[in-house]
Amino acid sequence: xTSENSTPHNTPQDDQLRQAFRxxxxxxxxxxxxxxxxxxxxxAERRRRRLAIERAERPLLIMxxxxxxxxxxxxxxxxxxxxxHTLPALNTTTLALTIACTTLILAGCWAMLHASxxxxx
Amino acid sequence: xxxxxxxxAATATVLSELAFQRLYDANATSIxxxxxxxxxxxxxxxxxxxxxxxxxxxxxxxxxRLDTLELRxxxxxxxxxxxxxxHRSGDTTPFADPPEPTTHPSLDxxxxxxTMLQALKPRERELLWLAYVEGMxxxxxxxxxxxxxxxxxxxxxxxxxxxxxxxxxxRASL
Numbered sequence: 001x002t003s004e005n006s007t008p009h010n011t012p013q014d015d016q017l018r019q020a021f022r023x024x025x026x027x028x029x030x031x032x033x034x035x036x037x038x039x040x041x042x043x044a045e046r047r048r049r050r051l052a053i054e055r056a057e058r059p060l061l062i063m064x065x066x067x068x069x070x071x072x073x074x075x076x077x078x079x080x081x082x083x084x085h086t087l088p089a090l091n092t093t094t095l096a097l098t099i100a101c102t103t104l105i106l107a108g109c110w111a112m113l114h115a116s117x118x119x120x121x
Numbered sequence: 122x123x124x125x126x127x128x129x130a131a132t133a134t135v136l137s138e139l140a141f142q143r144l145y146d147a148n149a150t151s152i153x154x155x156x157x158x159x160x161x162x163x164x165x166x167x168x169x170x171x172x173x174x175x176x177x178x179x180x181x182x183x184x185x186r187l188d189t190l191e192l193r194x195x196x197x198x199x200x201x202x203x204x205x206x207x208h209r210s211g212d213t214t215p216f217a218d219p220p221e222p223t224t225h226p227s228l229d230x231x232x233x234x235x236t237m238l239q240a241l242k243p244r245e246r247e248l249l250w251l252a253y254v255e256g257m258x259x260x261x262x263x264x265x266x267x268x269x270x271x272x273x274x275x276x277x278x279x280x281x282x283x284x285x286x287x288x289x290x291x292r293a294s295l
Binding site for chain 2: 013014016017018020021022023024025028029032034035037039040041043044047048051
């Protein structure tokens with residue numbers, strides 16, 4: 001602590017400054033009452049739980065976003081295919097598969113949303 | 122009946138709480154004073170003190186590999202970063218409510234130091250406090266503030282000179 005990097009400058013002014021600072025710190029220490037440690041432990045525990053929930057929900061959020069994108073894409077494609085002009089009509093199998101996929105995606109999104117809300121609560 | 126594993130886990134939790142209590146008792150007052158001297162607001166000092174220890178608790182692996190002295194410096198580092206974040210966010214009421222001690226062992230010094238702190242920049246307050254109250258050298262201040270060691274030397278020199286100007290009238294009046 002007393003290398004060439006050390007702070008002590010022992011001029012009378014430095015001593016006076018040091019003394020003034022330490023006196024002030026001592027008076028502050030006497031007056032201050034830090035919050036109880038239990039309050040900090042409680043705050044840390046609450047934050048730890050919130051972070052854990054956020055971590056757990058992250059995959060759900062990603063899947064929800066992907067599901068929404070898929071559903072939107074499917075709907076757009078369906079609208080394009082059913083447009084009355086130029087395009088040929090869908091055959092029955094393709095139509096059934098498309099509807100089934102869309103239903104599954106929407107059901108999956110709803111299930112994940114429901115599950116994540118229950119976890120947050 | 123609780124298994125031995127559950128009992129061990131419960132004991133570990135109690136011990137860690139006790140260790141935290143000891144750590145808190147040893148460092149809270151000095152960090153609280155530091156935060157109050159730099160921020161000049163009791164509510165901010167209270168909040169940042171809680172946040173400082175809260176962050177330590179959220180990274181127990183860091184706390185586990187540091188000894189007592191390193192842990193103290195680490196706490197000052199967190200506190201300094203929080204002060205800086207607050208300053209950057211623009212939430213800086215400059216000494217609107219300066220800390221006013223109710224006891225005055227040396228009235229002249231106390232008044233001078235408050236006037237001086239009001240005139241100094243937050244970073245200068247940080248550096249002077251760490252150097253004079255905590256007794257840190259340049260390397261330790263560099264660790265606690267994240268500043269380059271040479272910058273610490275220069276900034277501390279300037280802060281010291283600035284602070285001395287406020288002590289001069291008091292000396293002259295003696």
